[in-house]
Amino acid sequence: MLYRVEGIVIRSTDYGEGNKIITLLTPDFGKQGIVVRGAKKLKSRYGALAQLFTYGEYSYYKNNSLGTLNSGEIIESYYQLREGLEKPAYAAYAAELTDRAINDDxxxxxxxxxxxxxxxxxxxxxxxxxxxxxxxxRVVSTAGYAPILDECVHCGKQEGDFRFSFVAGGALCHNCRHRDPGAIELMDGVWKLLRLFAHLDLRRLGHITVKDSTKIQLQLVMRKWMDTHLNLNLKSRHFLDQLEKYGEMLVKPKPMADQEPLSDREVTNDAD
Incomplete structure (x- = not known):
């Protein structure tokens, strides 16, 4: 059967002497595995379609678990994500996280x-x-493991000081925090951003700056949350952690003074 889909390449592996197997993320059929014959050859018509991060239109035949590319057209190559060190590291992490967090089809x-x-x-x-x-x-929400952030996970209280519990499922109020001694305190700005991110469409994300201490705590919360509920062992994450910890970033975040909690208007653009 012939399929025609839009897709983003989230995995690309060598297959035989001159071929590649790519995994596409598609809006209608989820993940789709496709053999791209001759993709490794220098003069291949479809070599660019098999590159990681490419967004394109793919036509393929599929009778079993793997399809075979028939034709295709690049919509956006995202070549910038394959240049340098920093952007490929972040893009590879996003792609592998996507691949591991959702099921085929x-x-x-x-x-x-x-x-x-x-x-x-x-x-x-x-x-x-x-x-x-x-x-x-967005990934943890899609997988059904979004943390509860606006009220206590145990009693439902919506006001007061909260701690964040990875095992209980999110916020714990002062009266319920004894239920998880491992629950951690978060800065007010981190709570604000977590609640904002829980409902924010990435298509409306503007250019924002966040101080380093806030980013560190945000990373801690999201990484430990995913470790607790998704239990993924990502190669790209280990590399990215080493890059952030020991490597010199090619693009440094601009330093800033202590920030006020950000409003939805401040983190989004008017354009879609």
């Missing part, structure tokens, strides 16, 4: 558009750490 229209927006934001030099935190929240 699982409809993924919303996540498809969020990943496309994530890749676009990285090419536009938006703060990659902020972009990835928003995207991680």
């Amino acid at each position: 699982e409809t993924a229209a919303f996540l498809f558009h969020q990943l496309k927006a994530c890749q676009a934001a990285l090419t536009e030099d938006k703060d990659p750490q902020v972009v990835l935190r928003v995207y991680e929240m």
